[in-house]
Amino acid sequence: MFKKPWGQPKIRLLLVDGDIANIEAACKALENSNLPFAVDTAFDGKIALEKLSSKQYDCLLVDPDVLARIGQNVSEALAMAGPEAALVVLCHPHRPHLPRELTDLTGVTFLDKEALRSPNVAERISECLEVGRAMRNGEIDAFLVPTAGTASPLLSAGADGLYRALVDALQEGILTVDSEGNILFTNRRAGEILDCDPDSLLGLSILALADPEDRPWIEVKIDEALRGMTSRCELGLACPGQAPAYVLVDLGLVEDMGGGVSGVCLALTDLSEEKRLRDELEKLATTDPLTDLYNRRYLAESLEKECRRASRYGRPLSCLMIDIDEFKLCNDLHGHLTGDDVLRQVAALIKACVRDTDLVARYGGEEFCVLLPETPYEGAMQLAERMLSTIAGQPLSGRERPVPITVSIGVWGSNDKEDLEPDTIVGYADAALMEAKAAGKNRVCSYHPSRSLGTAEAEASQAESSGPLNED
Amino acid sequence: MRYTLKLYVAGHTPNSVRAISSVKRLLENELHGSYVLNIIDVLKHPELALDYEILATPTLIRVMPPPPKRVIGDLSNRDKVLRGLDLTAR
Numbered sequence: 001m002f003k004k005p006w007g008q009p010k011i012r013l014l015l016v017d018g019d020i021a022n023i024e025a026a027c028k029a030l031e032n033s034n035l036p037f038a039v040d041t042a043f044d045g046k047i048a049l050e051k052l053s054s055k056q057y058d059c060l061l062v063d064p065d066v067l068a069r070i071g072q073n074v075s076e077a078l079a080m081a082g083p084e085a086a087l088v089v090l091c092h093p094h095r096p097h098l099p100r101e102l103t104d105l106t107g108v109t110f111l112d113k114e115a116l117r118s119p120n121v122a123e124r125i126s127e128c129l130e131v132g133r134a135m136r137n138g139e140i141d142a143f144l145v146p147t148a149g150t151a152s153p154l155l156s157a158g159a160d161g162l163y164r165a166l167v168d169a170l171q172e173g174i175l176t177v178d179s180e181g182n183i184l185f186t187n188r189r190a191g192e193i194l195d196c197d198p199d200s201l202l203g204l205s206i207l208a209l210a211d212p213e214d215r216p217w218i219e220v221k222i223d224e225a226l227r228g229m230t231s232r233c234e235l236g237l238a239c240p241g242q243a244p245a246y247v248l249v250d251l252g253l254v255e256d257m258g259g260g261v262s263g264v265c266l267a268l269t270d271l272s273e274e275k276r277l278r279d280e281l282e283k284l285a286t287t288d289p290l291t292d293l294y295n296r297r298y299l300a301e302s303l304e305k306e307c308r309r310a311s312r313y314g315r316p317l318s319c320l321m322i323d324i325d326e327f328k329l330c331n332d333l334h335g336h337l338t339g340d341d342v343l344r345q346v347a348a349l350i351k352a353c354v355r356d357t358d359l360v361a362r363y364g365g366e367e368f369c370v371l372l373p374e375t376p377y378e379g380a381m382q383l384a385e386r387m388l389s390t391i392a393g394q395p396l397s398g399r400e401r402p403v404p405i406t407v408s409i410g411v412w413g414s415n416d417k418e419d420l421e422p423d424t425i426v427g428y429a430d431a432a433l434m435e436a437k438a439a440g441k442n443r444v445c446s447y448h449p450s451r452s453l454g455t456a457e458a459e460a461s462q463a464e465s466s467g468p469l470n471e472d
Numbered sequence: 473m474r475y476t477l478k479l480y481v482a483g484h485t486p487n488s489v490r491a492i493s494s495v496k497r498l499l500e501n502e503l504h505g506s507y508v509l510n511i512i513d514v515l516k517h518p519e520l521a522l523d524y525e526i527l528a529t530p531t532l533i534r535v536m537p538p539p540p541k542r543v544i545g546d547l548s549n550r551d552k553v554l555r556g557l558d559l560t561a562r
Contacts, residue, residue: 127542
């Protein structure tokens with residue numbers, strides 16, 4: 001910068017504009033300002049080139065149209081002014097697009113032409129120069145070109161479009177925070193996980209987003225990451241006004257180009273979806289798809305648990321085996337689709353009869369098993385009778401016509417403290433069911449301990465006697 | 473006195489990211505919470521850049537109390553920012 005020996009350094013300015021009124025207004029305002037501008041002017045391209053070839057300038061303020069009229073462009077004019085000169089392009093606010101060559105120049109700033117007539121034009125120009133300086137130092141990311149009603153941001157060279165695209169394509173949510181936990185960077189997925197605009201997270205503290213219980217935890221983890229350890233935790237994070245998301249967070253140190261610490265990167269994996277899939281898988285593994293009842297596998301697990309519990313605490317436990325009467329005939333008469341409907345309806349009726357704590361499972365084709373914890377034998381019998389009459393009470397709806405359906409039920413119940421074995425329980429209830437079948441179906445039979453398993457048919461004649469046979 | 477400041481950034485470029493961190497730390501240290509900071513992404517909301525005739529990002533503007541004061545470019549230099557915004561540390 002040229003420095004006069006007797007005063008403050010003057011910034012030598014060449015203003016090139018075809019509008020004399022603009023030039024006059026700007027000169028007047030610049031003279032009156034206390035900023036150190038030495039202004040020279042040119043109202044056409046030829047004068048501008050003459051001045052540029054004979055004198056040195058620190059800054060050019062140019063309307064590109066003036067140069068274009070004589071077949072010149074601003075980059076050539078700037079080259080003439082010298083490597084240190086700053087360029088301020090005067091643009092028409094109502095012209096949305098700039099000449100392509102302008103957007104490729106670095107260190108160029110843009111000023112609305114109307115600013116020349118503003119009383120604070122000196123401040124505006126000095127700001128342009130400050131932007132030019134910062135841009136040459138690599139401090140500027142984007143400069144804004146005033147256009148009609150808005151401003152067009154132009155990213156400066158080196159802004160990270162590719163890197164951005166890559167990070168946005170990741171399936172993990174990415175946040176980076178500084179050492180105090182302020183969020184500096186977010187990707188698209190982070191916004192999706194937390195159900196908010198990712199930019200709305202910028203500047204917020206990760207600690208404020210964390211579930212209050214998890215706050216000390218995440219603080220410790222960030223601290224570990226800052227010390228170079230990789231760490232991992234699970235926590236609830238919520239964007240203000242949103243429901244929390246449960247996430248797995250992997251933390252790692254982020255170093256800057258010079259090897260210094262610039263913050264911590266948090267990679268978020270949404271566990272809400274994983275949990276949903278886990279739940280879905282568990283449902284698939286434990287339920288029967290046709291009837292939505294539990295399957296045999298789940299029954300076996302529960303039976304074992306309930307047996308242990310009942311034995312240990314001396315609590316009652318009962319079990320029902322239920323079989324649809326003449327189901328094969330029903331299939332033959334009404335078709336298999338109706339058969340499926342019948343299975344679903346019977347399943348629903350059984351469920352409607354029991355309590356929430358009871359467990360209903362589809363045992364086999366048309367067989368169901370009901371496990372009744374905390375239920376003595378008498379209660380199980382009452383329930384079985386009620387179930388029998390409910391199901392027999394009204395015909396089920398078939399595809400074409402109503403289908404009359406009945407069931408047979410075998411009951412086993414323990415009132416006493418016994419050593420219970422899951423297999424035996426089901427076996428007992430099944431034996432009682434066989435009795436009910438042999439005795440003519442559509443009835444409830446209970447297991448009698450004096451009979452051994454597998455002799456149900458032999459004793460079918462006695463089977464009609466309902467009541468607690470094991471209390472004989 | 474409560475200060476209102478606006479920080480204009482362009483997406484997640486390294487300078488923008490650094491600016492957010494620097495400004496948060498500086499304001500917290502100097503103004504101890506008695507401030508409101510709005511962060512504006514000009515890539516998302518270019519029209520907001522017109523409000524204060526923003527030329528480039530990062531730019532930090534003190535909006536309240538008037539008159540507006542601004543600092544452009546690197547915001548990590550405490551003295552430069554305090555001087556540029558005419559902030560009196562409490």
